[in-house]
Amino acid sequence: MVFRKMIKTTPSKALVIRINLIFLAFFLVLYSILLLCPSASDYHEHAASLVRCSLSECHRKMENGVKMNSILEEPNKSNTRRELIKRKKPTFLSGIGRGMKIGMINMNDEDIFEWKEHGQIISIPFNKVSDLFKWKDLFPEWIDEEEEVDGPSCPEIPMPDFEAYGYMDMIVAKLPCKAPQEGWNRDVFRLQVHLVAANLAVKRGNWDWTRKMKILLLSKCMPMVEIFRCDELVGREGDWWYYRAEIGKLEQKVSLPVGSCNLAMPLWGKGIDEVYDVSKTKVFSTPKTAKREAYVTVLHSSEAYVCGAITLAQSLLQTRTRRDLLLLLDTSISQPKRDALSRAGWKLRFIKRIRNPKAEKNSYNEYNYSKFRLWQLIDYDKIIFIDSDIVVLRNLDILFNFPQMSATGNDGSIFNSGIMVIEPSNCTFRMLMHRRTEIISYNGGDQGFLNEVFVWWHRMPRRVNFLKNFWSNSSREATVKNQLFGSDPPKLYSIHYLGLKPWLCYRDYDCNWNILDQRVYASDVAHARWWRVHDAMDEDLKGFCRLSEKSKEELEWGRKNAEKMGLKDRHWRINVTDPRKFI
Template identity: 60%
Template sequence: MVEGLGFPQRIIKATPSKALVIRINLVFLAFFIIVYAALLLRPSLSVYHENAASLVRCSIRECHHKVRWDENGIKVKAVLEESTDHDESNINLPNYNKSKNIGLINETTSSHDELEIPSFLKKMLGKGKKKIGMVNMDEEDVSEWNRKYLGETIAVNFDHVTDFFKWEDLFPEWIDEEEESDVPSCPEVPMPDFKRYGKMDVILAKLPCNEKERRDVFRLQVHLVVANLAVKKGKRDWNKRTRVVFWSKCRPMMELFRCSELVKRQGNWWFFEPEIPKLEQKLSLPVGSCQLALPLWGQGIHDIYDVTKIQSSSTSYLKKKSKKREAYATVLHSSEAYVCGAITLAQSLRRSGTDRDLILLIDNSISAEKRAALASAGWQILVITRIRNPNAEKGAYNEYNYSKFRLWQLTDYDKIVFVDADIIVLRNLDLLFHFPQITAAGNDFSLFNSGIMVLEPSNCTFKVFMESRNDVVSYNGGDQGFLNEMFVWWHRLPRRVNFLKDFWSNSTINEISFKNELFGADPPKVYAIHYLGWKPWLCYRDYDCNWDVEESFVYASDVAHHRWWKVYDAMDEKLQSFCRLTKRRKTELEWERRIARKKGLVNGHWRINITDPRRSHLVKD
């Protein structure tokens, strides 16, 4: 078969030439070189994890890492940002981030009918050429306003934070307050280049809204951009106010734009006239609890903190406007169990040197005799109607703890420093009145502890609380959880201001010794001690009864216990008589000691001989 070729011959005939094989090999070699180069340029996983909180979605060519220094020469952390080459000719073109608008602003309008200009805004702008600063507005929205010739629109550019930037980066659970190994710092939230913009008659912004997740960094960023524009570029009236308008399906953050500054609401439009000096002071504080609003103190514990560091440059204006009134306050309701604690608190406040009013809110559960003792201790007493927590079970300990909302009705005062009745004050706390609402010490995660906090009374804020109490979920079922949902942006005080009497279950001997040293230091090294667990007046004075209950070991400290009794000993005997044990509580203490003895608890406190004279002078339950 000469004419045709069999199958094997055809295979041989199809074998490529040597040149073709070389070309194929070169192609494969080039491919592997490209892959290798890509892997070589890829950031290592360790770098990724180290900077995960501050990365942005951008390529290597488009990213650069910013490290800035503040005016005091302190290094400030920065997030990676998209590098933008701003062109002066494009200054009024907004810098849109489509993925961010879709991902976080899940309630932005798909139809521009929803953004129909409200009547109050048309009246405000009039026919004159007003300059309108527009923040986080879609290009179509800007065009619509230009078409209707309502004024000169100025789109404000800023780089949006990304999903890698988490709330916990701004509000970490723990920071090195003592600055033993590191100086706490905050990541940078990108802001516009304010020098590029002139004065604005009105600042208009569209806010993202997610009622299920209030801790949204982008939402906070938009608020901060607007607040900074109001302070730096907003035209002010004779009353030091400027005009800010939001479009939002949920209320703008009361932490920056106070309830009392809301002039009008129409649908999803909110018109505020913020008081600039107060807003300016808020912006001068750290952007989150990642830094202390009040540094621990100066070079030593006896140094007095320089309050000019936290006072607004417009403080003189605030003083001229009205004579400020300030007070400490606490709340007693539902039982008389904390009467002794409130008496001791008042005495400790007066011993600290304060001359501020002491306001006590009580309900009808406090007898006339106890009221007289509380007044003698220094409290000015106001009787309130309790507020029920709608999410609490009937008869539960937290059934009426929303009564604390009544503090916001003390509108005769500009500032209130609330102090829980299970606290004693060891150092003067008057400097806290220089801080805005909400200023407090940290608790867990991104939350503050409401045991000591600065608040600003407002009937409007009280009304918002009452309207929200059925919908807002408290993480702990109490007022602290509710307030943490209403004020997610707060200012961090050192833990020594509200020093919690508790220990981690895995605390080392050195950690326990350090904390006990702070509890007992004289002169005091902490401002106040917050007694968690069983309260000192409900124990024998001989030792901390938390030692007798295994579940309460984390709250046990004889040093802190004896510190409370030292304040008690300085009180008048008549006031001391209101700290007696009840027959029921004595029975409970003896039972707990008996169980501790039976279990043979190694701390051995059950062996201590009781000498507390109150044991023989009991009161009826």
């Protein structure tokens, strides 16, 4: 009976109102969470847009006066006590000195009590980048380098407030290492710690009289050679790497964009004819270094590119450069052609080929690691490598003001190895040789290999190494590119002839038109531009661009096959007048 009376009892109005208010408040809180907290996928998609560009001066992007924290991780403020790693100090630390001011980066989980006997420990906190911040945000496939819309920009990698610290005698940093995990060398957090250490050395380093700074790095992986050069490594013990870094070189690197998301060198202001002002960038060259710089190309295993190398030398000389022209070649190049290459302007140096251990025997890329010999040219401070299927149209000497690895973009996050700024170094050469069996090249060649070693590179404008291709197969692309190929005075600094090479075609038209899978490389305008350079050469040099009987047969087969397929452009119907056909 009591139970029935309780059920029949009518609840008070105040109680009903309280219950309704509780439910209303609960649903409002739930709705606010769902509305205001975007998903992880949204963060990932827009991570790069939430920060603004800069490396030397880093600030989070402000939006309506509110800091955007979504891709930044605040320093760990947890009071949870962690077990610190007690690690043996490297023995060479005792010879470095005492009474120092030691800046420590990312050493929060290390027991550093014993380091105090060497001086004052200064911890350098910084905001860690989120795992949602990916390498492709810093190294995009394409940027608006012509500034047709808003111009290119880079997302920010957060840096400490360097001005808040005094000068330091030594910097110690623990570098992240996810090896052998796939993509470990393209870890943004790993790059961030490298750059914090490099910037701290430049901005707050107490350099010695040789302008060098003591930097001690803790890492299972080799530190990034793009930032801390192996020539500067003076000691290694276990996972400890001791560098005496040259501040001038380090200062130049940290002054450049944080990735290929922006140009290291915009070659023009508002017009292509405006001369680039070198004073806008950090340049560390002296009259001495000008004598120790060279343009270099490589020939090995075949004489197929001899004509291209002759034409390349002539095109460089036409730009009035005073740098040395150096050709690395092996014994496959015959004496008459060596003489011709020398007359064309090259200084010859003989090399022993380097085999790609992952290449098949007698394949096109069997000896393409011979390009590693470039790093053995230590009588030069800096070289610019240029492939022999390139012609240079404007002076490229300005590139000597930029560090290794400076190049133009290719696909994805990689650079094109057709034109590269290189700093010769025997230890870099030894490192490349040591990693031959370890690294898998995406294309089986030197370009894929080098992109796994030099992952942090500096983007040159595409006009420095303009690729002759038409990937979109659109009339607009063809119009724009052909206008650039034919412009006079030239708007391009060089043209890189992909596909079948001009000297292996009849001069009447680009023979890439005749081969179905090579038509993306076909341009009669670019083809004619190469022949203009050729025609300016001495007659005795032109003779080394003759067609072999085999080449003539292949060209005729291509024309007949194009006719059978009924290719609508009808290049196969063009009457061939090239005198080389009849020699």
